[in-house]
Amino acid sequence: MINRFINVLTTKCKVKEKEPVLVAISGGADSVALLHLFHEAGFQCVAAHCNFSLRGEESDEDERFVTSLCKQLGINCFTQQFDTTGYAKEHKVSIEMAARELRYNWFNNLAETLNINLIATGHHGDDAIESFFLNLTRGTGLKGLTGISWRKEKLIRPLLFAASSDIEKYCNNNNLNYRTDCTNSETKYLRNNIRHRVVPLFREMNPAFFETMQNNMSFLNEAWEIFSREAENVQQQLVAKTDDATLIPIRLINNHPQKRSMLFEMLKPYGFQGNNMEQIVDCLDGIPGKQFFSEQYRLIIDRYNLILLPRYEADHNCYVIEGGQSTIKQPVNLNIRVFERDSLFEYSKNPMTAHFDADLIDFPLTIRRPKPGDRFQPLGMQQHKKLSNFFVDEKLSLIQKEKIWLLTNGTDILWIMGMRIDNRYKVTPKSKRILEIEIVE
Template sequence: MYESFLKTIHRHLPATTRRILLAVSGGVDSVVMTHLFMQTGITCGIAHCHFMLREKEADEDEFFVKTLASLYGVPFFSEHFETRQYAEENRLSVQMAARELRYEWFGRLRLENRYDLIALAHNRSDQVETLLINLARGTGLRGMTGMKVLQGNLFRPLLFAGRKEILKYARDHNLSFREDSSNQETYYTRNRIRHHIIPEFTEMNPRFEETMLENIERFTETEEIFLYGLEMIRKRLLIQQGDRYLIKLDELMKTPAPRTVLHELLKEFRFSPAQADDVFHAISSSPGKQFHSHTHRLIKDRETLILVPRQEPEKDVYYIEEGTIKVEEPIHLSLRMLERTPEYSIPSDPDIACVDRDLITFPLILRKWKKGDYFYPFGMNALKKLSDFFIDRKYSLLDKEQTWILSMGDRIIWIVGDRIDNRFRITSETKRILEITCHRFAERMVFK
């Protein structure tokens, strides 16, 4: 068994790995894992979780693991958790609460004490149980591939060994370990599968565990093919423009399984499967519907889904005083006053506004548009509601939110980056020109 353990280490551990934190409950799996690691010469520490669920028995587990760490002469870390309280506050099962608490603490402990990896004592039998749990709860292809030996900062070096092999190793080496009485309680899903479901399947197929592990290997290879094809689709459908991403709806709907593709694309933006379903059902609805994950906002536009990072609300109004030549917040503007000369040519760049300086009274106001805003678009003598102007120009909801208005009191001078108000245009009577330039940056891009 030690030889297989060494092969796993040599095959999966990065060459830079020097320090590993061992998650040790005191049960046979983690005790055997610890014994194997102690023979490798790798620097280790031992971490133990006390979930305050089994009172005296849990106290004895903690003492046992502390003694084990002392026997091996390695650092010992322990943490007590109010697991039931955490479960109630977060509406989780006790098992899921313990899992969240455990992994959060392990991650923090690893960073604080500069360990490279966290070693977990999951074994081959756990793989089969996990697959059955995932199937019972509902899963996609990824949930059928089992646990990985190396997954981020988590290392599972015993996935090659079954529970019987681990028990035999412990007996052969006279290793003491703790028996968790709760492992016999079929109230927990994993225990019910272990003690009732798997024995039934094994009666039907004596090689049930081996068969399921072979299935996991096939599922894993199938997932690799799936991910390869998904990456090709991703490059075609997902377009990055600054800090925003666009998903082209017509291309999405041409894929063989658009709902599944959308699930996969939105996963990296922290949208849940249920949210991805809601987005998919909204594709045929009117533009403007919004969805929020912890990190991003998704807006359903006419031909695309727009994804942008969630941001803190911006200040509503900014004032530009007379004499200002540079504005750096909330957008970058530069202002200069010019005398009108026959040689002066008005730039055609929409990011440059040229207005009659003598019609301007400071301070100017830089703000977002609001309902009821209107102006006289350049070249027109009739007023137009800004909302109608945006529709004509095919602004998306996000474009409207990111558009800034330069005004003088209630009178709009310029829709920044687009159109000036006709009332402030340069005419034959103009003697002085106020030239305002918007220095476009990634966050301000209008797509038409």
């Protein structure tokens, strides 16, 4: 066991001979074996134990056990107690997620304080197999079927070569006591359900199931490396970023032979799940405007692009401009003035400034978002036109349409702000007073 451990530590985890490591220890068989192996192999290490205060006296007993073990081995031990339940409520996450966040945040801070670049956890081969089935159930794509990596940045898992039975045997052979978490036997958690119900069925069918799965995940990891390089190339070629959006050309993604898998890899960082892909792909050739949502992002299928944007609450309030106001700040920063027309007056050629016949205006004016059925009479036309048709003619994207504000005079649309005024309110040679409204950026 120790020879394999040293080999993995140096070849897979890339740990240098005298490089210090922070070893996470819960008190269970896995972490006790991990700490003992580091000690026996002669590598420099310190121990870190989290007391999540979830099991009352049992949690405190774990902490005392770990402290005593580290004292016997002559290894410095750091402990930290957490209010895990309070954290979960405050951050609106599950207990499992709260414990994970608290654990790794503290490990990283402690490692930085101690000037240690590596953190070792006791994840073993059976954990990797459970993760395989867990990800298979959740639909995480090819990457999720590669198991657990030996090293990810500063995090290392040197026990992935060993089964849980190997670790227990090591502890017994070396007279190592360890703690047993009673929640490990509860099948209400999906991982425990897989551990106690699913995996044993496969072991019955294949006595060499552990070795088979190790090989399977190794092959899948190699396949993932090939696929990820292709996905990265495709992403570099297809994905464009603007200040507020990410764009993926529909035509190009449609032409890719593995478009569903490629699209999944592009959208996964934004929180979209594998079960969304079929629906999204089915909509690529459909009517523009369909939207899909993850927790923090939305995906819009526009005419030519898939548009990724952060989710936000659109402002659908109405804002009033009273007569005599010279400026407003919400929802648009405006300068407003009324003046007598003279021979020096020139019509604005800047779309951010609009001029109106002031004697046709009845204050207060209103600024609002477009509504279904809105119509106006575009400058230069004698007929009314639906706003929706005007937007189509102007080739506005859904994002551009969502940003539009209208200036209204009663029920009439005076100005599609930044674009076009209504012909009925234009300045004519007969106009005596002019209302000027300027959008200040």
